[in-house]
Structures are given as C-alpha cells and as structure tokens.
Amino acid sequence: MKFVLYTSVLNQEQYDVLAVPDIVKTARTQNNIHGITGVLLFDGLNFTQYFEGSEEAVDTLLANILRDNRHKNIIIVLTGQQEKRLYNDWGMGYIDISDNQVDIDGCIAAADFSVDSFKRKISRLDVE
Numbered sequence: 001m002k003f004v005l006y007t008s009v010l011n012q013e014q015y016d017v018l019a020v021p022d023i024v025k026t027a028r029t030q031n032n033i034h035g036i037t038g039v040l041l042f043d044g045l046n047f048t049q050y051f052e053g054s055e056e057a058v059d060t061l062l063a064n065i066l067r068d069n070r071h072k073n074i075i076i077v078l079t080g081q082q083e084k085r086l087y088n089d090w091g092m093g094y095i096d097i098s099d100n101q102v103d104i105d106g107c108i109a110a111a112d113f114s115v116d117s118f119k120r121k122i123s124r125l126d127v128e
C-alpha cells in the first residue's frame with residue numbers, strides 16, 4: 001500500500017473556494033473506482049491531503065494532482081509504503097479546518113512527524 005501526504009495552496013488568482021466542493025465530489029467518485037482512500041483538509045486557502053492505495057493508483061492520482069491548476073505550491077511532505085490502510089471508510093473524507101485551531105503546520109514540522117502522528121492529530125476533527 002502506497003501513501004502520499006502533501007500540502008498545497010488554492011490558486012486564488014483563477015479560482016475561489018467554490019472550486020472545493022467540485023474537487024471533493026470528483027475525488028469521491030474517482031477514488032471509489034480506483035481503490036483510493038484518504039482525507040482532505042482545507043482551511044479556506046491551504047490544502048493538506050493524505051491518500052493511499054495501490055502503487056499504480058497512487059502514482060496516477062499524484063500525477064493528476066501535480067498538474068491540476070486549481071492549486072499551486074504543492075509540497076510532498078511524506079510518501080512511502082505501509083502495511084495497512086489508515087482510512088477504510090472514505091473515498092475522500094473532507095475536513096473544513098477554517099474555524100479550527102488544529103496546528104497542521106506544527107504537526108508536519110514536528111521532529112517525530114509520521115503519518116500516524118498526522119492521523120492522531122486530525123482524528124478528533126469531524127469528517128464530512
């Protein structure tokens with residue numbers, strides 16, 4: 001099972017927050033087809049996304065995401081292989097962190113950062 005965790009910024013020059021429901025809708029349909037699960041966090045400007053699946057599915061999705069004009073400044077925080085899925089329930093869970101105090105940047109910057117610590121950090125947030 002391969003996974004990717006990245007951050008990016010909404011391309012505000014050409015899109016606004018109304019692009020986000022579209023992104024989530026497509027993601028859910030496509031991810032179910034391709035066996036991708038994960039979670040997308042959005043604070044009104046910045047995205048943080050974690051996704052996992054077969055190597056082929058993850059590589060294809062990453063290539064799509066990297067050339068998607070709706071966001072920019074994409075930084076791959078962590079990628080690798082793991083034994084099991086972290087998310088079984090969601091094609092792509094969505095978490096609005098705009099009025100939340102969760103410190104994703106701090107979590108990602110932490111010396112002991114791992115995908116598990118990321119999941120622990122966001123596990124108390126409501127997935128839509």
Ligand SMILES: Cc1cc2nc3c(=O)[nH]c(=O)nc-3n(C[C@H](O)[C@H](O)[C@H](O)COP(=O)(O)O)c2cc1C
Pocket residue numbers: 008023026027028030031040047049051061064065066068070071092
């Ligand atoms: C922040 C962000 C997250 C995205 N997450 C997904 C996702 O989880 N699954 C997905 O299929 N597409 C996602 N997309 C959309 C892809 O970039 C791409 O548009 C989609 O895979 C369709 O590609 P295609 O038109 O080449 O088939 C996301 C786009 C953005 C900007």
